[in-house]
Amino acid sequence: MQGNKVIGEAAILAGCRFYAGYPITPQNEIPEYMSERLREVEGGIFIQSESEIAAIHMVAGASAAGARSMTSSSSPGISLKQEGISSMAACQLPGVIVNMMRGGPGLGNISPAQGDYFQATRGGGHGDYRTIVLGPATAQELADLTMDAFDLADRYRTPVIILADGMMGQMMEPVVFKEPQPRIYPEGVMMRGAGGGKSKIIRGLILDPLDMEEHNWTLERKYRVIAKDETRHELYQTEDAELILVAYGTAARIAKGAIKRLREAGIKTGLFRPISLWPFPENELRDLAKSVENFLVFEMSTGQMLEDVRLALQGYARIGFHGRPGGVVPTPVELANVVMRQYDRKQGIIDHY
């Protein structure tokens, strides 16, 4: 099944009943799939919105009304949605936002890239907030993480971003959809009319700075719980490794190919793959530095996750970097060659810009 369609089907199975979106390559199969499937399921609503901005605010409205809601887009479209994502974080509205990243900045191109890591993991919009960010690397993970994203969004009442790229959206792989969890979301927080009881207010505007500060700390306390409990990562051939590659998503798939070649060439290499990009699994990565001295961060960008790796490992290990921005998808051979040319057991990866 094609990656974009996997996301659509997983969302439907997870109980997503509201989708609003605007066409943008390379994720058009998601709205197309949702338009078809949401007509088939009971209570399903699909809206092709007039803009990315409208889409995210429709999702916010549907979410406030109590529906599991989703929108999807690609890099420039996600930039437009940031106002709404910030607002949803402030109003504690759950929702799932899929970003099939493409080359940037600006309109960029439509090739797979990983240049939106900062935007996704640092909040992206204005104000003090974070979003949970999941970075799938296989079609199976597109299915699993999409379903998990709805559960996480409800549990923490916060927007969750699926951060994949054009490659993940277009590729085809076999998938087994897991059994969805029953939805746990209190009706008390939904806005459905006062119904004879007390009227509710959902707002992000809090004029008194002290009250606004308290709201910020309330959100921050929630983010700390998420940071503690919701990190996810994968270790691949790290037990005997002398060099660890750190990569996520499509870059991690390339890294696995490179590791095979490097091991054949006698360099024992492993992979640390963050699956949750925020919260970043920094403690798990630091644990590896107890036995491994050399790390190479590999991204399809000029080095964004690199900063999180540095925060986790600075002073504990040597950190090198190899990146290809702008929609270039490097081959495993290229990555393996970089390591073979520039890796030194005593010095780590020698910079090669």
Added chain:
Amino acid sequence: MELPAGEGHFLAKGIEQQSGRDRKMKKVFERPKSMKNAIFHYCAGCGHSIAHRLIAEVIDEMEIRDIAIGVLPAGCAVLAYNYFDVDMIEAQHGRGPAMATGMKRVLPDRVVFCYQGDGDLAAIGIAESFHAANRGENITIIFINNAVYGMTGGQMAPTSLLAQKTTTSIAGRESVLDGHPIRISEIFSQLPGTTYIERCKVNSPAGILKTKKSIRKAFQCQIDGQGFSLVEILSPCPTNWKMTPVESCRWIDEVMSKEFPPGVLKDLPEAKRRKEEVAP
């Protein structure tokens, strides 16, 4: 003062009689149940408080308080949730109709209304309001047009009149530089998706009563599933117009109404009713 023996003081007697009469008195004026017991923050002579009250009265009279959801704008009315005792969600600037679309589609049996100013609806949120209207979303927009950005201190709005002086058009709005005032109701009434659009004003008792009737009709339109309804309200902003409240009310009649003539711009349910009356 010494009281005459055997009789209550005449003042006390008066109060007794008064309170006796009180018990028999009919209540003719009270705060609508859909309003909280709070004091408006609006300036003296502002039309927002009148519009708020009218909406609340209509909600009471139609007994829809339990199923009403208000979507609030950025602007002076951003704090309206402090006054309405109905469910209220605050939208980002201009995004109300998108949010209302999401809510109404999920909850088709609720009454969802957007409260928007001229900047919110006709400038930053023109795409959201236009397309909600074009889709014929079954929602109601209460559009407060005071020809100026109120909360930010009186800047030029998309509905500011030509030659109108604002803090960003000190010499008066010029069409060459600033464009023309936008007639939202006229434009929206051209869209096949809209069903009921009326422009009212709240500068006189007659205008206020008419506005209330119009809001009621718009809500009824939504309850009957007829589709998109909009009530534009010409509303005084004495503070930013640099006028007294009385002058502001007069300015609406004498100047503003020339650019924005009040009246029904579209009434499909009424047209349908008339057609049905004629047919048999």
